[in-house]
Amino acid sequence: MTWTNRLRLVGGLLGVVLLCVALTLVMNRRESQATSSAATISAETLDVGTDYAGTVAKALVEEGDEVRAGDPLLVLRSLTLQHDLAVGLVSREGGAYEVAEDGTMTVVAPADGVVTDVAVDQGAFARSGEVLATVERQGSLFVDARLVLDPADFARIRDGATVTVVLPNQAEVDGVVDAVAVQNTKNQAEATVRVSSAGLVRGAEHGLVMAGTPVTAVIDLHDDGPLAGVDAAFSQFLRRVGL
Amino acid sequence: MSVSEFDRLVVTPRRTEHVRSRPHGPLSAEPPRPTAPPRDENAASRSPSLALIMLLATLGVVAYAVFLLNPANRGDALPYVMVITAETILVVQALLAMWTVLSSGYDPRGFSFHHAQDRLFDLPEIVRDEAEDDPTRWTLYLHDRPVTVDVFITTYGESLDTIARTVRAAVALRGRHRTWVLDDGRSDDVRDLAATLGARYVRRLSSHGAKAGNVNHALTIAKGDYFVILDADFVARPELLVETVPFFVSDDVAFVQTPQTYGNLDTLISRGAGYMQAVFYRFVQPGRNRFNAAFCVGTNVIFRRAAVDDIGGMYTDSKSEDVWTSLLLHERGWRTVYIPTVLAVGDTPETVEAYTKQQLRWATGGFEIMLQHNPLSPRRRLTLDQRLQYTVTATHYLSGIAPLVLLLVPPLQIYLDLTPMDLTISPSTWLLYYLGFYGMQIAIAFFTLGSFRWEVLMLASVSFPIYTKALWNALTGKEQAWHVTGRAGRAESPFNFMLPQVLCFAFLLLTSAVGVWKEWGDDPLPSLALAWNLTNTFILGAFVVTALRESRRARAAVPSAGGAA
CATH class of the missing domain: 2.40.50.100 (RNA polymerase II/Efflux pump adaptor protein, barrel-sandwich hybrid domain)
Incomplete structure (x- = not known):
């Protein structure tokens, strides 16, 4: 094999490994999250x-x-x-x-x-x-999210877990899991999660934040897999560099 | 006592001239057949069972297409579009190929051919010239007029042994002819060899137009009525001229093409490549014959000089001069003939390098026709049959790109959870549909060729970088330059030509590992995506292993070459 081609091979392999790592992190991120099938902002x-x-x-x-x-x-x-x-x-x-x-x-x-x-x-x-x-x-707005999960994933929803609430205009509000209720549907856990958030201020985001607004809630599942530490370190790194 | 060729010529009854010796007496009985009847050279193509198996395969294809297109099974948009695009190409090409194969039971030899063959040699003249023992001096006659035939052997740096074998066989062809060695390799050894073996030697100053240019140059010197083109590695059988020249008794026949058959099926690459072409030469080309769209493949072919002159010589603006020349001939209204009779045996690519270069050349030619000379355009003067067949030729190599798209679908599902099909059916139902298409294609291979070789499947699914590159080259009009700077005459490491495959293998391997890790402990049965990904990894891995073996063999053959393999 010529030296140019050896270099190309090594460079290409490096690129493939990087691509796989990036895709795996994306996959891991998705695996460690659950997205609501339906969620609404509600209020007391x-x-x-x-x-x-x-x-x-x-x-x-x-x-x-x-x-x-x-x-x-x-x-x-x-x-x-x-x-x-x-x-x-x-x-x-x-x-x-x-x-x-x-x-x-x-x-x-x-x-x-x-x-x-x-x-x-x-x-x-x-x-x-x-x-x-x-x-x-006042200040009692919360998100009522319904998710259909594998029983194993249901066990990974913990109180206090971070939740990202995505409003219809794609703005994101952070919250935490407040309470969890569940019922069994075809051997899947149909969970109802109550998410509280200090960021939910009535009338914010051009009036979008109000009771009844449909939203998407992405709940971080408790991760104790082999890549949990790596993933956390990676997210921290991304935050550090400002992404 | 062995029967000489002359004895056979004398005693073989002239079937087309069978006349009653006594008009009023009893019919003279035909002489009893001295030997068993000759084997049908392509019995499978004329078998009614072929129609049945094609019918079943068509049902399978249609069921598979309905299953894919059923909106209820639609999954995520991106992988769905990818799968549908790739499978549409594969399904359409398979259906058209099956249609062509169904037409292959057609024998182009009619009465005029047999009549001309009976009168090909002039017995009294042979006796007069005392040439009974030397069939190479028997003058060929068509319409009772002598015809001159030139045999061109195009060489370009092949080994002396190979050329010697080919020239010796060409000189020994039955029927008076002149043998020319057209040497683009400019080797004095080849010149001496040609002189020794009794062939003429032509060397040109430029090397414009590659092989087609070489032949065109020779046509300015050799003025025969017909000319045969043989590649340097194709050893012709003595009856090459006897079996082909009589077709030219019809004055609209431009060329007679005979199959390429290979004697060197001893490496995995050559078995795969050779076998892949067996279907083409035994079924597709005879089928195309029926459409009057059989094309020239550059070697083992005999041309009518007047036809080639009519289109201004062999087409030189493409690396696939053979297909282009055929297309231009068909547009001028010439007829072409293909016979599936093996009349020359050569070598198929044995190495990854040779295979890559050959496929790249062919695929680029196909894509060039698709992009520059659309056979469906109303400007072309072709019949509907020819338009359809040339469209198949032009788009055939797209089905070689389809595996690339399909290889990417399982990783999409593993990494991003994007599924092409939203399957509510059980895996066994899915398997049934799948076998309806792919299983039946394998069944066709079994029926037509008697067996199925996994090497073909492997080569077909790992060749996508070649075809993608060919499409790119055809789009940009770029000549392929290889990043190889090896010494001439030494085999290069196969890995110089398969970087994309190695990288793809690495990607699939890592993806499989990730997929196994992801599904570990979930379910004893792997998901469909993971199963496919593992299969694809295995196929690409087999190719990489093949290349490793080849490279080790090459190193063993050239121990002094050092570590540059």
Whole structure:
């Protein structure tokens, strides 16, 4: 074999080895991740109701309004409450609402957040036990992800594992696994994973971050294979050089 | 007592001139046949069972195509497109080849041929010249007129022994002819050899146009009516002229091609290469004959000089001058004949180097036709049959590139989880479809050639770098330059010519290792992708081992050559 061709052979072999290493790292990365089949941003919502039936005297907020804990939401006028007050059955210091002398009742926001629903209009009659408004608690956005996994891969989902949430505009938000639930579907684990993230701020990313937005969640699986250390070192290296 | 050739000429009955001796008496009985009837040279091509097996194979191909194209089985886009493209080429080429083979049971010898053969020699003249014992002095007659035949042996640095064998056989051909050694190797030894053996020697000053240029130059000196071209390693049988010249009694026949047969099937490469061509020479060319599209393969062929003059000489602008010359002849309306009778035996490439160069030359020629001279274009004056057959020729080597695409599919699945087919069927159902195509192709090989050789399969699947390079060269119009600077006359290491295969082998080997590691402990049965990848690794590995053996043999033969192997 000529020397030129020997050099070409060595160079080519080197290239092949590098290509295989790169592809293996890609494969390893994919093997150590699970991608959701369906995921949605959800939020903790608080329903605001009344124990006393009455007429809505005034609606102080609209859907989308931001409220702080204790802010008045609705004013109700209730004859039953008036009567109960008169006979001293209830005191004026309630929890979720304030009661005035004249028997009007002001429903207040239970927590900081956003009004997502006002179920009654001014002048409407609200029955006892009815939900009047819904408040989405501030900072309570989380991702609800469903994954179909091999039983072996299911065992590799750990609480606190890193999750990358990809929004519809391909922006990424980091989060961690908060809670895992599972059920068996055709011998596959159909896992429901709750992902919490500090990066999920309502209205961020041009309004994309809100309850109901479909997203993709990529969960890092616990990796204890032979290449785990190498892979971690490689990712660290990539971060170091700024990729 | 042995029967001389002259005795045989005298006693063989002239079947086309059988006349009644007594018009009113009883019919004179034909003389009883002295020997067993001659064997049909290509019985399999005329067997009705061939039609049956082709029919079954067609069913298999169609089932396989339906299975591949079924939208329900579609997988990820990239590998799916790759698989469909490659398999479409393979399936279409297989169907067209089967169609051609089905047409191969056609015998071009008609009454006029036999009649001309009966009258080829003039007995009284032989007796008068006292040439009974020397068939090389018997003048050949067509239409009762003597014809002159030149036999060209093209040489280009072949070994003296090889040339001597060929020249000796050419000089001894039955029928009066002149033998010319056209030496592009410019060797004085060859000149002396030609003089000793009674052949004429021609050497030209330039080497323009390679072999075609060499022949064209000789045509300016030799003015015979017909000329035979023999490569330096093809030893002709004495009856070469007797079996071919009578075809020229029809004045539209441009050339008569006979098969290339090989005597040196002793290395793996030569067995694979030789066997691959056996199908071509025993079935495809006879089939093409029926389409009037049999093409010249550069050696063991006899041309009518007037036909070659009609197209301005042999075509010199391509390394595949033979196919191009045939194409131009067909466009001018000439007819061509192919007979599957073995009339010369030569050497097939024995080394990776020779094989690579040969395949590169042929494939480049095919792709050149595809790119520069599309046979389907309405500007060509060809019949539909010829258009179809030349399209097959031009695109045939694409099926040699298909393995490259197919080799890449299992790694895609191993590394990136991209699957070409989304299979909900069991592996055995899949295997059934697969065998419907590939299994039936092997069955055809068994039927037509009597056996199947895995060397063919191996060579076919590892030759993709050659064909890819040929396509590239044809696209860019570039001449292939080899990165080899060895001394002339010494065999080069095969690895100089198979870098891509070695690299591909390394890639597949590593991929297999990764695949095994990935699936370790998952399932005792490997996935389809891994199984394929292991098979492909094994095939390429077999080729690398073949090359290693060849290189060791070459080193053993030249012990003083040093470590440059």
